[in-house]
Amino acid sequence: MPPLSANKYVQKIFFTLTGIAVVIIMGALFFLLGLIFIRGAPVINLEFLTQAPRRGMTEGGIMPAILGTLVLVAFAVAFAFPVGLFGAIYLVEYAKEGRITRIINEAIENLNAVPSIVFGLFGLAFFVTFLGFGRSILSASLTLAMMILPTVMVTSVEALKAIPQSFREGSLALGASKWRTIQDVVLPEAFAGVLTGVILAIGRVAGETAPILFTGVVYYKYALPSSPFDQTMALTYHLFVLATESPDIAKTRPIQYGTALVLVGLVLLVDATAIYIRRNILSKRRW
Amino acid sequence: MMSDSTSSKPKSKDLLSKIIDTQYLWKTIKTFGIKEFLLICASISVFAVIFIFVFLFVEGIQVFFEVNPIEFFFGTIWRPTAIPKYRAWGIAPMIIGSLMVSFGALAIAIVFGIMAAIYIAEVAPPQIRDFVKPIIEILAGIPSVVYGFFGLVILVPWIRETFNVVIGETAFTGALILSVMILPTIVSVSEDAISAVPRHLKEGALALGANEFQTLKSVVLPAALSGILAAIVLAFGRAIGETMAVLMVTGGSPIIPSPFWNYLSPVRVMTASIAAEMGEAVQGGTHYHALFAIGIVLFVITFVLNNITRRIVRKRVKMLKRL
Numbered sequence: 001m002p003p004l005s006a007n008k009y010v011q012k013i014f015f016t017l018t019g020i021a022v023v024i025i026m027g028a029l030f031f032l033l034g035l036i037f038i039r040g041a042p043v044i045n046l047e048f049l050t051q052a053p054r055r056g057m058t059e060g061g062i063m064p065a066i067l068g069t070l071v072l073v074a075f076a077v078a079f080a081f082p083v084g085l086f087g088a089i090y091l092v093e094y095a096k097e098g099r100i101t102r103i104i105n106e107a108i109e110n111l112n113a114v115p116s117i118v119f120g121l122f123g124l125a126f127f128v129t130f131l132g133f134g135r136s137i138l139s140a141s142l143t144l145a146m147m148i149l150p151t152v153m154v155t156s157v158e159a160l161k162a163i164p165q166s167f168r169e170g171s172l173a174l175g176a177s178k179w180r181t182i183q184d185v186v187l188p189e190a191f192a193g194v195l196t197g198v199i200l201a202i203g204r205v206a207g208e209t210a211p212i213l214f215t216g217v218v219y220y221k222y223a224l225p226s227s228p229f230d231q232t233m234a235l236t237y238h239l240f241v242l243a244t245e246s247p248d249i250a251k252t253r254p255i256q257y258g259t260a261l262v263l264v265g266l267v268l269l270v271d272a273t274a275i276y277i278r279r280n281i282l283s284k285r286r287w
Numbered sequence: 288m289m290s291d292s293t294s295s296k297p298k299s300k301d302l303l304s305k306i307i308d309t310q311y312l313w314k315t316i317k318t319f320g321i322k323e324f325l326l327i328c329a330s331i332s333v334f335a336v337i338f339i340f341v342f343l344f345v346e347g348i349q350v351f352f353e354v355n356p357i358e359f360f361f362g363t364i365w366r367p368t369a370i371p372k373y374r375a376w377g378i379a380p381m382i383i384g385s386l387m388v389s390f391g392a393l394a395i396a397i398v399f400g401i402m403a404a405i406y407i408a409e410v411a412p413p414q415i416r417d418f419v420k421p422i423i424e425i426l427a428g429i430p431s432v433v434y435g436f437f438g439l440v441i442l443v444p445w446i447r448e449t450f451n452v453v454i455g456e457t458a459f460t461g462a463l464i465l466s467v468m469i470l471p472t473i474v475s476v477s478e479d480a481i482s483a484v485p486r487h488l489k490e491g492a493l494a495l496g497a498n499e500f501q502t503l504k505s506v507v508l509p510a511a512l513s514g515i516l517a518a519i520v521l522a523f524g525r526a527i528g529e530t531m532a533v534l535m536v537t538g539g540s541p542i543i544p545s546p547f548w549n550y551l552s553p554v555r556v557m558t559a560s561i562a563a564e565m566g567e568a569v570q571g572g573t574h575y576h577a578l579f580a581i582g583i584v585l586f587v588i589t590f591v592l593n594n595i596t597r598r599i600v601r602k603r604v605k606m607l608k609r610l
Contacts, residue, residue: 011498018406025474082328087325114589115586118585118586207431210530240531267428271425275421
């Protein structure tokens with residue numbers, strides 16, 4: 001008798017099962033997104049997006065939270081982007097493969113694996129307490145910046161490595177200095193690739209809660225932040241508190257769905273942009 | 288007055304523009320040395336890892352001035368806010384909680400994730416593959432607090448009714464929601480591993496008369512095994528470190544379930560304890576230091592797991608070169 005695995009029905013059943021696994025996973029995703037969209041969409045209107053919460057969060061909008069998230073994203077990217085890009089330039093254009101590059105690469109990998117709540121603890125001990133920035137937008141966004149640094153750096157390294165060596169050689173042969181070559185030839189070509197990394201990082205920052213929990217986010221703040229040393233509201237924290245700790249969880253349910261939808265919409269839009277750039281600009285290159 | 292304000296304005300503007308003026312900045316950097324400047328930027332990641340460890344350590348180690356380490360790691364009672372006489376600092380319930388939820392999530396995600404990876408790499412026609420892959424990646428982009436919210440409004444009531452338990456926030460609920468969150472890691476890393484198996488191995492098996500399932504079972508999967516293992520270890524690290532979603536759906540009483548394999552009992556994981564209790568901990572107090580010590584445990588676990596993954600991947604790259 002031939003082994004069971006030679007039976008073509010066994011093969012068919014197994015391959016069908018793999019397909020079913022994919023269908024179940026996608027079903028879960030569509031259920032989650034569908035639920036949030038169907039229950040969140042009726043809540044969203046101009047007032048919801050442009051007004052502050054009222055009556056103990058049961059009415060009004062989430063504008064301070066949206067703004068807070070955008071501010072945190074802007075600051076975190078402003079810190080992480082230059083460091084990540086310059087670091088990547090060092091790794092690709094200047095460094096020789098050796099101990100230093102190995103240590104840096106291992107550090108990036110380990111930094112990427114640190115749990116987000118541990119970043120929160122570090123932010124509290126270092127930025128808030130040790131450097132004395134207090135619980136503030138500055139502390140929170142510096143913490144977030146450390147968290148996204150690996151993403152920015154790794155994608156920048158990939159973008160720089162994708163530029164053919166001949167481009168650099170052509171520029172150097174024309175008499176341009178090494179830095180000139182990087183500045184005028186390599187960076188413009190790598191721009192789209194670097195941008196994808198930054199966009200992915202934006203999506204990650206916007207969705208994080210744990211790192212900002214003790215470093216600068218508040219449940220409710222009447223005035224909009226006016227300096228980097230102010231605290232701020234954020235979409236993720238807003239949703240978390242409304243869904244778990246607020247005085248009347250059932251009453252704010254619609255607002256929770258609305259907040260979740262705005263948050264998911266924001267993150268998915270950002271990710272879709274990154275995928276679009278990768279698919280339509282990066283993959284259509286002909287070098 | 289007028290002249291005063293006009294004379295001071297250009298001065299401050301001059302200073303500001305000097306700070307923002309990139310050309311001025313570049314000139315400074317260039318005299319300092321571009322390469323050195325770039326090296327500093329690149330080493331910030333190294334300093335970040337060192338700083339994280341040092342600052343966690345400095346804060347966390349202080350708990351052992353007051354609490355016996357054995358009592359801390361193996362104690363089964365966690366009562367940080369009771370009156371001083373009844374306080375207890377045992378984190379064993381949280382370690383067990385974290386392991387329960389993570390292993391549960393892994394068990395679910397490994398089955399679905401590897402099946403999905405096989406489908407994408409070996410079974411699906413190209414058009415379907417190009418459609419499915421980015422969709423599964425979307426799962427990785429959804430914020431964890433949204434998963435937690437979804438778990439809270441859908442899974443918790445469902446578990447309560449289906450299994451007829453009083454509290455729907457159980458270890459199983461946490462494992463279920465966490466499994467969805469770590470799926471993208473398992474799917475994409477295992478799919479890469481399966482796709483990286485050299486074609487000539489597969490073709491050899493097929494040429495010997497094996498059907499596709501036999502080839503997959505006896506040639507492709509064994510060759511991809513170490514890559515799949517890397518995916519699982521990586522996902523385990525993600526699961527242990529996940530905070531918000533697990534905090535929202537596991538109930539959060541720091542007690543060891545009885546019997547301890549009871550997945551329908553509420554648990555408290557390590558990350559959730561830090562997130563939930565840091566707000567009420569007095570800065571510099573025992574509770575504060577104890578939460579940092581839990582942070583050290585998390586940092587060490589993820590550090591070790593990450594380096595196991597890296598070792599597996601490095602061996603694998605060597606192996607693939609030989610094939």
